[in-house]
Amino acid sequence: MARRKGLVINDRQLDRCDDLLQKLKEVSGSSFLALISTSGQPITTASDEYHPETLSLASLAASSFAATQQLAKILDENEFTLLFHEGKALNLHVSQVTDQVLLIVTFGRETQVGKVRLYTQRAIEVLRQIFDGPEDENTPAMDAGFEAAAGTAMDDLFKDM
Amino acid sequence: MPLINFAAREINYKIVYYGCGLCGKTTNLQYIHRKINPDARGKLVSIATEEERTLYFDFLPLTLGTVKGMQTRFHLYTVPGQSYYNASRKLVLQGVDGVIFVADSQITRLDENVESYLNLWDNLLSQGDDLSKLGFVIQMNKRDLTEVFSVEDLNELLNHTDSPVTESSAVTGQGVFETLKVVCKQVIAKTG
Ligand SMILES: Nc1nc2c(ncn2[C@@H]2O[C@H](COP(=O)(O)OP(=O)(O)O)[C@@H](O)[C@H]2O)c(=O)[nH]1
Ligand SMILES: [Mg+2]
Numbered sequence: 526m527a528r529r530k531g532l533v534i535n536d537r538q539l540d541r542c543d544d545l546l547q548k549l550k551e552v553s554g555s556s557f558l559a560l561i562s563t564s565g566q567p568i569t570t571a572s573d574e575y576h577p578e579t580l581s582l583a584s585l586a587a588s589s590f591a592a593t594q595q596l597a598k599i600l601d602e603n604e605f606t607l608l609f610h611e612g613k614a615l616n617l618h619v620s621q622v623t624d625q626v627l628l629i630v631t632f633g634r635e636t637q638v639g640k641v642r643l644y645t646q647r648a649i650e651v652l653r654q655i656f657d658g659p660e661d662e663n664t665p666a667m668d669a670g671f672e673a674a675a676g677t678a679m680d681d682l683f684k685d686m
Numbered sequence: 687m688p689l690i691n692f693a694a695r696e697i698n699y700k701i702v703y704y705g706c707g708l709c710g711k712t713t714n715l716q717y718i719h720r721k722i723n724p725d726a727r728g729k730l731v732s733i734a735t736e737e738e739r740t741l742y743f744d745f746l747p748l749t750l751g752t753v754k755g756m757q758t759r760f761h762l763y764t765v766p767g768q769s770y771y772n773a774s775r776k777l778v779l780q781g782v783d784g785v786i787f788v789a790d791s792q793i794t795r796l797d798e799n800v801e802s803y804l805n806l807w808d809n810l811l812s813q814g815d816d817l818s819k820l821g822f823v824i825q826m827n828k829r830d831l832t833e834v835f836s837v838e839d840l841n842e843l844l845n846h847t848d849s850p851v852t853e854s855s856a857v858t859g860q861g862v863f864e865t866l867k868v869v870c871k872q873v874i875a876k877t878g
Contacts, residue, residue, distance in 0.1 A: 531877070532689045539693030564781025565745075566689045566698040566761060580728045580747040584761065588742065591777040625781075665692050667877065668754040675753045675874050682726055682750060683863040683870070 532562055532625050535665070539569060541655050545648055546571035553644045555632035556615075560652070563587055563625050586629050590619050609638075620645060622652045688783055688877055696757045699873050700781055701821075701866070704806050705788035706798035707767030710827040713856035714788065715746050715762055718866065721859060722748065742766065743778045760870055767802065776809050784821030784873040785810075786865055788856075789844055791826050791834035796843070803844050821872030822849045825865045830855040 546558045550571045557576060560568040565587035567579050576582065590608050597605035608619040618630040618641060628649060632641050668674075689698040703711040712732070719730045726749055733742035743763050750758040765775040779785075787806060789799050810817060826840050835843075841851055850868050854861025 534689075534691045534693055536693040539691065562689050562698075562781065564689070564700050566700070566759075568689070568691060569694065578729065580761070581731045581745065584731065584745045584747075584763075588777055591780060592774075595773055595777065667690070668756070671754045671756065672874050675750060675758060676871055678750045678753050678758070679867050679870055682723065682748075683867040 532568075534568060538655050542569055542652065543571070545651055545655075549630070549644055549648045553630065553632060553641045554636040555630050555641060557629075557631040559583065559586075559629040560622070561587055561627050561629060563591065563627055568626065582629070586617075586619050587627060590621070590627055616641075618642070618645065620649060622649050623656045626652070626656055628652065688873070690877075694757075695752075695755055696759070697877075698759045698761060699783045699870070699877075700761050700763065701784045701786065701869055701873070702778055702782045703762065703764040703786045703788055704775070704802065705767060705827075706790060706795065706802040709767060709788045709790035709795070709799070709802075710854075710856040711764040711767070711788050712744050714786075714825075714827075714854075714862050714865075715744050715764055717856055717859045717862045718748070718762070719746055721863075726751070742774050760866075762866075767798075769801065769805070772805065772809070775805070776812075779809055779813060782815075782820070783876075784823075784869040786869050787822070787824045787844070789824060789826050789840055791828045791840060792831060793833050793835055796835070799840075799844060819876050821869045821876060822847060823865060823869045823872070824849055824851045825854050825861070826851060827854050827856050829853045829861075830858060 542560055550558050557572045559570040559579065561583040562568060565584040567583040570579060593605050593608045597603060606621045610617040614634060616632055616638065620628050622628050630641060630645055703714055705711055715730060719727060728747035731745040743765060746762045748760045748762065763778050765778045787803060824845055826837055828834065837853060845851060852861050852865040852868060854865055856862055
């Protein structure tokens, strides 16, 4: 399941994801959407305003989702592919796109859950093609000087104080 | 498995502090949170029980800034140490790039250290990851106390992989950043 290959995203993939998220946001009436990795890192978001806690959000959503999957396993149920929280003003919907990617959708109570589910399901089918498609030859490689430069930056930031 | 987002020019690594209950994992994160340049860190998120013990994990995102055009981040996690929380530990290990095994140097804690160390390798192996790509460092913590094992003895007991070892006292902060730096450099070297 967790391959040590990592998740590498190129320009074309990100553009397509951003377009799709923007569309999904419009048709579903949701206020904040995010694509995150199953290890808890944000990939991209669509939101009316910048969400200052996107990192915490991604980390917590990914772990809740992982916990949900473990619950399913314990209950011999393979189909917990969705995590849903209902709040007073806001609903949260987390669903699986691929092995390595999750989709977070938040929307207000005035929006019908069924509508969001329906549009989200369609969006996931398209997202899957973006991530599961053949590897793009245009994916760039890491800059050769990255390791040395990162080392210098770390010496600076992680000084024993 | 770092997340490399060439389009957004971002790279994210996941680092996990592992070790038995009360060995000092959360204290490491708290020290980093307190001392690092506030611009370089996000919020410290903890999911704890009523007795303030880590139930699920602590989470602290750090950013190294822009390196060769890439926004470079390290996401630090701790796991709950108590043996009955193994399901939570496995979840936190998903997609990990580097592990800091925090050993409690106190002589009375030997059994707990060994159990946690074996449990770590069990969990990593069951993930089916390529472990040659994993960063790994052993942090011998609580060096400020008196009834402790020598570094040589602990190394003999807990370091079958011949990994780098650091000494620390997380309460005073001694060795905390040094340890983090060792594992961060490893994970970057292994990405290329
Ligand atoms: N003397 C000493 N105490 C420590 C050190 N590191 C942590 N502690 C203490 O050990 C206890 C447990 O630490 P904590 O970080 O919560 O452990 P965790 O369960 O691994 O997260 C706390 O009371 C800490 O103050 C250390 O280096 N020296
Ligand atoms: Mg803790």
